Amino acid sequence: MIGRPESANSSWRTLTPDITPLLDIIFIVLVFLLLTANIPLQSLEVDLPKTDSEALSAISDTKSITINMLAGTPAWAIQGQEYEDWQQFKPALTAQVAALKETDLILASDKDVTVDSMLKLLAFLQEHEITATQILMEDE
Numbered sequence: 001m002i003g004r005p006e007s008a009n010s011s012w013r014t015l016t017p018d019i020t021p022l023l024d025i026i027f028i029v030l031v032f033l034l035l036t037a038n039i040p041l042q043s044l045e046v047d048l049p050k051t052d053s054e055a056l057s058a059i060s061d062t063k064s065i066t067i068n069m070l071a072g073t074p075a076w077a078i079q080g081q082e083y084e085d086w087q088q089f090k091p092a093l094t095a096q097v098a099a100l101k102e103t104d105l106i107l108a109s110d111k112d113v114t115v116d117s118m119l120k121l122l123a124f125l126q127e128h129e130i131t132a133t134q135i136l137m138e139d140e
Contacts, residue, residue: 064104071112097128108136
């Protein structure tokens with residue numbers, strides 16, 4: 001039978017802790033951090049006016065199309081025609097794209113509407129290259 005000779009060196013190794021599980025946990029956390037750190041953020045560019053006088057102007061009486069964002073249901077409206085949700089509203093908006101490019105577009109929003117609704121609409125307008133819009137504001 002082959003045996004190991006007892007020595008002071010072998011007894012020292014049996015008393016040291018095994019750090020293999022600790023290294024496994026460290027590598028798992030490291031991989032998790034590397035995978036979650038590179039999440040691309042989506043952004044939407046919005047051109048804002050440079051001064052307050054440019055920002056606030058009266059609505060002209062020319063031909064315009066009004067899009068309303070409402071809190072609750074119905075959530076959307078074009079020229080007073082109401083739609084329950086984005087899936088119903090988007091085809092109606094797509095049918096109006098040619099008219100939206102030729103006329104002034106006015107966005108009117110309820111104060112309780114979420115930012116998500118506004119971003120959906122602005123992303124749609126940017127996708128269809130509709131650049132000129134007016135956003136209605138209530139005077140303080």
